[in-house]
Amino acid sequence: xxxxxxxxLGSTGSIGRQTLEVAGTYPDRYRVVALAAGRNLDVLVxxxxxxxxxxxxxxxxxxxxxxxSRLPGWxxxxxxxxxxxxxxxxxxxxxxxxTAVVGVVGxxxxxxxxxxxxxVALANKETLVAGGDLVMKEVQTRGRQLLPVDSExxxxxxxxxxxxxxxxxxxxLTASGGPFHGQESRDLAGVTAEGALAHPNWRMGPKITxxxxxxxxxxxxxxxxxxxxxxDYQDIDVVVHRQSxxxxxxxxxDGSVLAQLGWPDMKLPIRYALSYPERLPGDNPxxxxxxxGQLTFETPDRNTFPALALAYRAGQTGGTMPAxxxxxxxxxxxxxxxxxxxxxxxxxxxxxxxxQHIPLTPRTLEDILKVDTWAREEATRLVGVNP
Amino acid sequence: xxxxxxxxLGSTGSIGRQTLEVAGTYPDRYRVVALAAGRNLDVLVxxxxxxxxxxxxxxxxxxxxxxxSRLPGWxxxxxxxxxxxxxxxxxxxxxxxxTAVVGVVGxxxxxxxxxxxxxVALANKETLVAGGDLVMKEVQTRGRQLLPVDSExxxxxxxxxxxxxxxxxxxxLTASGGPFHGQESRDLAGVTAEGALAHPNWRMGPKITxxxxxxxxxxxxxxxxxxxxxxDYQDIDVVVHRQSxxxxxxxxxDGSVLAQLGWPDMKLPIRYALSYPERLPGDNPxxxxxxxGQLTFETPDRNTFPALALAYRAGQTGGTMPAxxxxxxxxxxxxxxxxxxxxxxxxxxxxxxxxQHIPLTPRTLEDILKVDTWAREEATRLVGVNP
Numbered sequence: 001x002x003x004x005x006x007x008x009l010g011s012t013g014s015i016g017r018q019t020l021e022v023a024g025t026y027p028d029r030y031r032v033v034a035l036a037a038g039r040n041l042d043v044l045v046x047x048x049x050x051x052x053x054x055x056x057x058x059x060x061x062x063x064x065x066x067x068x069s070r071l072p073g074w075x076x077x078x079x080x081x082x083x084x085x086x087x088x089x090x091x092x093x094x095x096x097x098x099t100a101v102v103g104v105v106g107x108x109x110x111x112x113x114x115x116x117x118x119x120v121a122l123a124n125k126e127t128l129v130a131g132g133d134l135v136m137k138e139v140q141t142r143g144r145q146l147l148p149v150d151s152e153x154x155x156x157x158x159x160x161x162x163x164x165x166x167x168x169x170x171x172x173l174t175a176s177g178g179p180f181h182g183q184e185s186r187d188l189a190g191v192t193a194e195g196a197l198a199h200p201n202w203r204m205g206p207k208i209t210x211x212x213x214x215x216x217x218x219x220x221x222x223x224x225x226x227x228x229x230x231x232d233y234q235d236i237d238v239v240v241h242r243q244s245x246x247x248x249x250x251x252x253x254d255g256s257v258l259a260q261l262g263w264p265d266m267k268l269p270i271r272y273a274l275s276y277p278e279r280l281p282g283d284n285p286x287x288x289x290x291x292x293g294q295l296t297f298e299t300p301d302r303n304t305f306p307a308l309a310l311a312y313r314a315g316q317t318g319g320t321m322p323a324x325x326x327x328x329x330x331x332x333x334x335x336x337x338x339x340x341x342x343x344x345x346x347x348x349x350x351x352x353x354x355x356q357h358i359p360l361t362p363r364t365l366e367d368i369l370k371v372d373t374w375a376r377e378e379a380t381r382l383v384g385v386n387p
Numbered sequence: 388x389x390x391x392x393x394x395x396l397g398s399t400g401s402i403g404r405q406t407l408e409v410a411g412t413y414p415d416r417y418r419v420v421a422l423a424a425g426r427n428l429d430v431l432v433x434x435x436x437x438x439x440x441x442x443x444x445x446x447x448x449x450x451x452x453x454x455x456s457r458l459p460g461w462x463x464x465x466x467x468x469x470x471x472x473x474x475x476x477x478x479x480x481x482x483x484x485x486t487a488v489v490g491v492v493g494x495x496x497x498x499x500x501x502x503x504x505x506x507v508a509l510a511n512k513e514t515l516v517a518g519g520d521l522v523m524k525e526v527q528t529r530g531r532q533l534l535p536v537d538s539e540x541x542x543x544x545x546x547x548x549x550x551x552x553x554x555x556x557x558x559x560l561t562a563s564g565g566p567f568h569g570q571e572s573r574d575l576a577g578v579t580a581e582g583a584l585a586h587p588n589w590r591m592g593p594k595i596t597x598x599x600x601x602x603x604x605x606x607x608x609x610x611x612x613x614x615x616x617x618x619d620y621q622d623i624d625v626v627v628h629r630q631s632x633x634x635x636x637x638x639x640x641d642g643s644v645l646a647q648l649g650w651p652d653m654k655l656p657i658r659y660a661l662s663y664p665e666r667l668p669g670d671n672p673x674x675x676x677x678x679x680g681q682l683t684f685e686t687p688d689r690n691t692f693p694a695l696a697l698a699y700r701a702g703q704t705g706g707t708m709p710a711x712x713x714x715x716x717x718x719x720x721x722x723x724x725x726x727x728x729x730x731x732x733x734x735x736x737x738x739x740x741x742x743q744h745i746p747l748t749p750r751t752l753e754d755i756l757k758v759d760t761w762a763r764e765e766a767t768r769l770v771g772v773n774p
Contacts, residue, residue: 158643162549167666172676239676249648254662255655255671256545261636261644268642275641279554284642289559289626289684297676 006274007034007094007118009057009085009109010101012043014205015123015149015266019098020047022271026280036088036101036109039063045070055091057084082108089113096274098149099124102207103330104323104372107131108365114138114146121273123149125208125220126330130323131368132227133361146228147273152221153228154269155247155260160229161277163252170251171225174241175300178213181240185304191343193336210333211307214346215300219311223322226315233316238308240298245287262287307347310354319359320371327375328353335383345383353378393661394421394481394505396444396472396496397488399430401592402510402536402653406485407434409658413667423475423488423496426450432457442478444471469495476500483661485536486511489594490717491710491759494518495752501525501533508660510536512595512607513717517710518755519614520748533615534660539608540615541656542634542647547616548664550639557638558612561628562687565600568627572691578730580723597720598694601733602687606698610709613702620703625695627685632674649674694734697741706746707758714762715740722770732770740765 006023010016016037023030036057037044048056048071055077058064064080079087082105089097089109097113098121099106106124111131113120115138122128128135139146148154152173160168179198180188196213197206204212211217222236247269249259262268263284271282302309307329314325332349335341341349353375362368393410397403403424410417423444424431435443435458442464445451451467466474469492476484476496484500485508486493493511498518500507502525509515515522526533535541539560547555566585567575583600584593591599598604609623634656636646649655650671658669689696694716701712719736722728728736740762749755 158645160549162547164665170673246646249676251673252666253668254658254666255649255652255669255673256659256666257648257674258545259633259646259648261646262642265642271641272643278551279639279641279643281640282642286557286638286642287644289636290686293684295682295684297680297682299677 001029003029003031004274005031005033005093005095007036007088007091007097007113008032009036009088009097009099009106010038010124011035011047012037012040013100013102015100015270016098017043018267019100019270019274020051022267022274024050025283029280030274031093033093034088034091036085041066041070048074054093055079055087057088085109086112090116090118094118096121098273099127100149102205104130104326104369107135107368111135111138111365114142114144117142117144119145119147121147121149121270125150125217125224126326128224128227129220129326130372131362131365132223132322134365134368136227145276147276148224148228149269149273150221150224151264151266151269152248153224154272156225156229156250158260158272159248159250159258163250163258165230167252167254168229168231168250169253170235170237171229171231172237172239172249172251172257173218173221173225174244174246174248175215175218175238176212176244177240177242177298177300178215180213180304181242183304185344188304188343193339196336196343206337207330207333210336210346211329214307214343215305216307216311216329216347216350218300219308220326222308222311223315233312238300240300241295243292243295245292245295305347307350310347310351314354317359319361320368321354321357321359323362323368323371324354324357324359324375325350327372328379331376331379332383341383349379349382352382388416390416390418391661392418392420392480392482394423394475394478394484394500395419396423396475396484396486396493397425397511398422398434399424399427400487400489402487402657403485404430405654406487406657406661407438409654409661411437412670416667417661418480420480421475421478423472428453428457435461441480442466442474444475472496473499477503477505481505483508485660486514487536489592491517491713491756494522494755497522498525498752501529501531504529504531506532506534508534508536508657512537512604512611513713515611515614516607516713517759518749518752519610519709521752521755523614532663534663535611535615536653536656536660537608537611538651538653538656539635540611541659543612543616543637545647545659546635546637546645550637550645552617554639554641555616555618555637556640557622557624558616558618559624559626559636559638559644560605560608560612561631561633561635562602562605562625563599563631564627564629564685564687565602567600567691568629570691572731575691575730580726583723583730593724594717594720597723597733598716601694601730602692603694603698603716603734603737605687606695607713609695609698610702620699625687627687628682630679630682632679632682692734694737697734697738701741704746706748707755708741708744708746710749710755710758711741711744711746711762712737714759715766718763718766719770728770736766736769739769
């Protein structure tokens with residue numbers, strides 16, 4: 001069996017590293033042909049030494065120089081910035097491109113990979129949130145697979161195997177509720193970045209962990225689910241499930257519900273996306289329901305966590321509005337992590353940028369990026385006048 | 388679209404009646420061509436008037452005469468006893484035979500239906516428990532579908548859609564725990580038939596309800612699951628799940644678990660078996676996980692409910708042992724319902740009959756029925772000497 005060539009965009013991030021762990025467990029199945037990372041050269045150089053990719057991408061020219069000096073024996077191409085991502089996404093020997101970068105920067109290489117006829121394993125939320133219509137059009141046109149790596153969308157995807165789209169009635173995304181579940185707005189006024197980064201069940205990067213605390217993460221997932229599975233927003237529900245064992249559920253029109261469960265471990269959806277439609281044995285311990293004891297389900301608190309409703313609003317508005325939601329939120333989270341914005345202001349800034357946007361139907365990547373830039377500037381301006 | 392011809396064996400029982408309800412909801416899809424029942428003419432005559440089958444079967448000659456006098460206009464064939472079941476199971480216009488009789492009497496017509504190339508929706512546990520090897524050989528030889536109607540096996544079957552048999556690692560059957568969950572042997576000494584018939588979640592016939600109370604029902608389901616899904620006994624687990632919302636689960640070799648959920652309503656698995664591979668909208672309310680609130684999982688108490696271990700033992704022994712388990716239990720439950728045996732003696736009698744049996748590999752239906760008869764006589768004899 002020919003090895004599957006993997007190109008990993010964002011190889012030094014949380015998902016990127018775990019993807020390489022999985023690939024390393026099955027050297028007879030996977031060959032890492034391209035790695036694109038940012039500035040974390042400590043990790044990248046190790047990865048390059050271990051996996052010997054054919055090309056490497058890094059964040060910028062300075063990092064490129066530094067890489068060369070750290071790994072003088074490197075003889076393959078090394079490209080910086082967008083060019084590095086684009087090259088990795090379209091690298092000839094790549095069969096599957098894993099988009100694991102954070103932020104809207106993932107959109108362009110994902111589109112390029114699909115256009116080049118490659119399979120894509122998508123761990124980048126913003127790709128579908130900002131560019132869902134464009135991306136899904138490409139998926140449908142090329143007939144290539146867009147495999148979700150997110151635990152929630154992987155769960156839905158697994159539940160839909162062998163089922164008919166016509167029978168799909170409702171998607172129920174589970175949310176852990178984040179570190180502030182059960183608290184009210186007044187309790188959250190003084191939340192620090194440190195507090196927001198203490199997620200109860202999942203270890204993830206800082207941006208997504210803050211999004212988990214505001215529930216914006218779940219909101220973005222609602223928009224992703226809409227695009228990935230072709231389901232109307234009114235048929236996508238969110239329930240808070242503190243144990244993070246049920247990763248999401250699907251209801252069919254006969255009233256039957258399928259759910260995917262497992263210990264919270266991103267390697268499971270990663271492994272599935274890499275091996276799909278096969279399943280490969282992992283090192284996970286078997287799920288022990290008796291040890292788990294109970295699974296609980298609650299309604300999310302939409303008042304304390306307004307980001308969820310903002311995301312539904314953006315999704316239902318459609319067009320460029322989700323791109324605005326995403327960009328404004330990303331900027332606001334950045335300011336929050338830098339200690340320049342309070343926790344409750346994240347959603348507030350996002351809403352205010354959305355209020356100012358007149359959505360249009362994006363026809364090209366450039367349309368989206370233009371709106372993205374505007375929303376970032378607007379969010380920055382609003383933070384500036386409201387420090 | 389041609390209507391699917393349904394033949395219903397056991398039409399006046401709990402599953403039979405609900406099957407007709409489902410069929411009646413979709414008159415454009417289903418045509419009831421044959422009905423076989425026992426002695427409940429009040430219900431059968433109504434069913435015949437409403438669904439106008441082409442043939443009818445009843446328990447015996449006396450019931451046949453009574454049917455004729457109650458429905459003098461009936462011009463179709465009406466047959467009694469085994470002949471009636473056999474004719475209904477092989478009726479030419481039947482596409483799908485629903486085996487919803489209780490007891491080992493379901494085995495022969497199921498085999499006949501499969502041999503005649505008909506699809507079978509199986510709601511009769513004893514068919515696979517007593518004749519699993521023979522029946523599955525027939526299924527494989529004819530390439531016909533054996534669709535489980537049991538909520539647990541339907542759940543597993545739904546979870547396995549679109550999945551590969553090779554990836555299947557474990558089946559986890561859920562058990563409600565029955566009315567005596569949490570009690571110990573000494574609490575159960577004085578249990579009456581009335582107490583045993585008060586099932587917390589499901590309304591079913593008396594035999595299966597008592598089997599639920601002893602956990603023998605779950606034991607029989609373990610043996611069924613072994614045959615239906617080709618899984619070793621050590622890879623079939625049972626967990627007590629009091630809410631009866633998760634109807635069973637499947638673990639794959641990558642550690643991922645799929646579960647099927649729904650309100651406890653037999654019409655859901657019945658509808659699925661009738662419409663498979665399609666799903667038809669039902670009248671069920673949508674599953675509301677927040678209303679359910681929590682799903683709990685516990686280890687079954689194998690000391691208080693020894694029937695479960697007996698069933699594993701019978702299954703692992705194989706050959707004719709499961710038929711003995713089933714026959715001895717059926718007789719013992721009968722005596723219990725008649726007030727002639729104590730609750731704790733049901734498993735005791737079953738175990739003693741098993742202890743006396745030297746299992747053989749059944750090659751024909753007759754081999755099984757001979758052992759079945761022996762086990763019934765033996766159980767009756769043991770009850771006689773131990774009133």
